[in-house]
Amino acid sequence: MNELILKNVRLPLFEEDALYQLTIKDGRYEHIVKQTEAAPLQAVPFTQAEGQLALFQEIDVEGRLLFPSFVDIHTHLDKAFSLKAVPNPTGTLQEAISNYSEKAHLFSSEEIERRVMKAALHSLSYGTTHIRTHVNFELDVSRDVALEHLRAVLRAREALKDHLSIQVVPMFSRIHQRTTEELRIIEAAINLGVDGIGGAPHLDEDAEKAIEALTQLAIKHDKFIDLHVDENDDPSICTIQHLIEAAETYRLQGRVTAGHLCSLAGMDQLKAQRIMERMADVNIHAVTLPGANLFLQGRNDQGVVRRGITRVKELINEGVLIAAASDNVNDPFHPFGRGDMLQVGLLTAYTAHLAGEKDLTQVLKMITSIPAEMYGLKAHEIKGKAPAEFVLAEATDLHELFASLSPSRHVFSKGKWISSRSSELTFQDAELHQFFKESHAYDVSEV
Structure with missing residues (x-):
């Protein structure tokens, strides 16, 4: 027409x-x-x-x-609909990570591709036309598993390119500890045509070195950085500070995204305030993942259980560009969800106390125009x-x-x-x- x-x-x-x-x-x-x-x-x-x-x-x-249309700026299409194969009885992040890695070698590349296609099409049916997916890079399981699963996601991206766009961000771990051969495999993975560099440095024994190595990798290949940051209840975990320093040192303003930021919610107010101000100064983007964070965090709390999500309203007020995203769908990290960004928006509104007309306008922007800016869309x-x-x-x-x-x-x-x-x-x-x-x-x- x-x-x-x-x-x-x-x-x-x-x-x-x-x-x-x-x-x-x-x-x-x-x-x-x-x-x-x-x-x-x-x-x-x-x-x-x-x-x-x-x-x-x-x-x-x-x-x-x-x-x-919606832009889902942080999800895991490769893990979607894997809950039956990888249960998580305790509901903790640690068990989800461990159980999935243990089963990773059992998943064929065809199964990974099928999951990506199914999850992406579900999202499209609800109105999402652009997706950034983080992909497990299971190098500690085997080289073949890591590369085959990544190739499966890239095949699905290619198959769907005329209908929706997908940015692929592999999650690299322990970069600073890798052997020469392992680094060669990581380089080969990047050269397959990924869009950004991902990882979860707060899980590393030396988060500062992990962030430095990931940053250098991104600079070398001219990729944006999108990391899982401080997905933990412990307010003493504060790797976001290292990420701020790296972004400022290497002049990566507007090219760094920090997802989760759960520990920020539990920090001392003055410390949290300074971090948020610095994020705004260096133009680090933030993403809240309300579904998975509500499910996984606060597992050891009794009585008043923490919500797990980051300081959404305060980040907005400080001028940090913050979006909301789906994270996981029907997998050990989040057994619910359906790839519907309106559902994500509703969870964001509930947990961040955003209910006035201006608030809901902001929530709608957090699942449309704001993540579009992070994605690199010029006129969404x-x-x-x-x-x-x-x-x-x-x-x-x-x-x-x-x-x-x-x-x-x-x-x-x-x-x-x-x-x-x-x-x-x-x-x-x-x-x-x-x-x-x-x-x-x-x-x-x-x-």
Whole structure:
């Protein structure tokens, strides 16, 4: 379809109570016009077009919300849906890591590729069009396992490239302790075409040396750095300080991302404040992973159990660019989740006490435009000439969006509608069904 016109659109990142008309031409936003009133119903009503959106050029979306597609900036597609094969009875991070590594040699490259495809397509169906996946590099298991699993993820990335983009970030460990042969294998892995350098230096016996080695690797290959940082309850664990120093020393502002930052939440207020200020100064990006952190952290607490997530609201207030992401789906690190970034946004809103209108706007940005900036997308927003990548949601305001998680969702990207999820509740009693339909009917005339 060369041109698509959408009327009676709500844009929550613009002005939620207003209605807009969007014209999309050749896959880009051509015109974005604020309507002075609800548009005359010359367009096909959405309720009539739903299920066959591609057939219509002009659609009245009846006041539904439209926002940029999701960007999941931190996930583990290679581990997704592995929970049955790798259980985690204690629910701890340590057991999840240990159990997965013990089973890694049993997973064929075909199984890894299948998991990546399944998880990526689930995410796409919910509205995610860009994914950064961290990949286990099991060099301590075997060279073959490490490289074969990475190649499997890269094959899936290639297979899906016409539909969604995937950045691949292998997680390297103990770089400063590796033999010459092991370093050669790591170099070969990077040369396969990965996008960034990853790792979890807080798990290393010498975190400072680990960060230095990972940083040098990134500089040598001109890659961004995206690390798991301080995923621990212990406030004395503070490898983020070493990462700040490395980013400043090597002038890597805007090219370093720190995921988790759990121990930051338990630190002394003055120490935490200084760290957050320094992160903002050096432009280190942060990512909160509420699902996995709520599940894994606080396991030894009694009585009042810590939430595990980082200082989301304070990082926002300090000017640190912070996103929210899914982390894990149905694996030993997080047995729940479904690759739905609205669900991640809801968990973020709950745990970070973000519930006002401005707060929820920020949450929506944390799963759309903010991670897009970290990802390197130049124009992932609704503006003239920008690529039209959006989600049309079953809601007319942000509170409804996060409360209902929009059971119906329609995703547009690369010049076409690419997925639709439709869910309509039906009461068996005809009178109840009619009451329900009438109570949920959209009325754009109220705008």
